[in-house]
Amino acid sequence: MDKILDIITGQVQDAFAACGYDTRYAQAGLSNRPDLCEFQCNGAMAAAKAYKKAPIAIADEVVERLLGNDMFETVEAVKPGFINIKLDRTYLSQYVMGMKLADKFGLEPVKNPKKIVIDYGGANVAKPLHVGHLRPAIIGESLKRINRYLGHEVIGDVHLGDWGLQIGLVITELKKRRPDLPYFDETFQGEYPKDAPFTVSELEEIYPAASARSKEDEEYKKEALLETAKLQRGERGCRAIWEHIMAVSVPDLKKNYDRLHVTFDLWKKESDAHPYIPDMVEKMKREGYAYESEGALVVDVKEESDAKELPPCIILKSDGSSLYATTDLATIVEREKLFAPNHIIYVTDKRQEMYFTQVFRTAYKTKIAGENTELTFVGHGTMNGRDGKPFKTRDGGVMRLSNLIADVEQQMYKKIIENKNQASEEDAKEIAKVVALSAIKYGDLSNQASKDYVFDMERFTSFEGNTGPYILYTIVRIKSILKRYGQETGTSDSVRILPATGESEKGLLLQLTQFAPTMETACEELAPHKICSYIYELANVFNKFYHETKILSEEDKDRQASWIQILLLTRDVLETCIEVLGFEAPDRM
């Protein structure tokens, strides 16, 4: 379906053209003065200079042409030169009916579907997921769903960190604690044990301990670097420990991501890029891109236009081992080979922006990434506590993701129990999980990804205000009415939407028409928060309508049936939106 704004703009363009004005002045937009109109065109003011006429005179001429167009209820020129438009109610109701019958509510699939890889895990094996992993997971998941909804082919990749220093640290610490293990005996020739010498929780304790010690103890850190290099060279004992770490850690990570309804199509990891490294490095050297500097192998990425000094991109450390950039670049090699994507999107902390600038430039310069492979960095801000500082536990430690989720679920459970709407305690627990997820995800996604935000448990779990639970509440309320009415699905032959009578009803219909443009914008700008503000508005305008309209007791059955259709559409649009945001609504709460 054509978008309503495009249709209006088309009409206005015709009018501009008929008056002898350039149609580029005819762009219509949503009104920023809802008290005056629904749509507006400001082009007369811009045109005034070019045509040396008073803006209001131009607006008057154009309006003259638009009067009598049955698409519009009113069209008027207002000083200094605004053209204000209200949509005809019959036209609007027909348009909304069209939305209801169309696939995806009339959203046109993208003309050129792209193959997109989204890299948004950022999790490291051997480390539990903590609150810092929340944002990339939530944002990336939503970007994946949005792009997919628009018709792109999207591959979500967790891209685990399993090849860096953190593994060396774990090996080193394990060696200190259990020197007797066969992995550390270089003369050992037999088979290593099948079971890991640690559990998940032990592993989760080992890493932080090792990390802390390496910051104080130079020798210890050197050893860890050595072990990392050994692992990357494929040394048997290190390799075996690495396998144990993977076996213990990956299922646990999956479990935690599942809990967030974050799913990946690929569980690739840094080590998967390892086989591509030698050839890649060789090629960079051969073609003259890479050279040795201060012992390391680097590629220059400076450009004339740079306002600041950009350090070269380090391809290999001076000890010959690979690092973050090595595997990221080799991963691009792999992705080009396996998928030949049009676009790779990285969702990580915004503090890594400069690093990704280096990697992207290196990738293009060395032709690892083709000219048609777009590389995009989506940097997200930090989740802070109420004090405005990075979110911590009460004693100042790093908050585990699972604990955070459990806290929110607990909070929701308390609220839901108070309602006494649930059949059983079991139901209440299930519902609490669903609502808690909406609180966490909506709380995150309703902020611009690039900005820091404050995680406020009280606010996010509230059923009032701009929150996930409020959105869910609205959906549940609609479902409840539909259930009582006895129609929870719409069949195409029953769709009849009458022209709106009240203002709140018209407002609801108008808001519904903005579904497609909102989705498109959110996709283009990689901005899930725009969907949040859209559904928040939609929920508001629905609740206003609901409050003014007694649906179930309406005696005019045609009118009532029409309202039911609007309710069905509103419910479906809301549910589609939260689906692409990455959460769902219960049937009651």
Next chain:
RNA sequence: GCAGCUGUAGCUCAGUGGAUAGAGCAGUGGUUUCCGGUACCAUGUGCGGGGGUUCGAUUCCCUUCAGCUGUACCA
């Protein structure tokens, strides 16, 4: 030092080259038979400061102040 980001109401956040800059929370006061009142309605001396471009700037440019972040072998 250099570079980048941020600065909007008491708090948390939207927003746009245009007409009176919006929400939520908190506060206050309301809402005939309530389809879920976890709702709805009313109520607000705010775009860090200063220049510039423009018919028009919170939005674009310059400058200045404040906070945060980054700045070669961590990821």
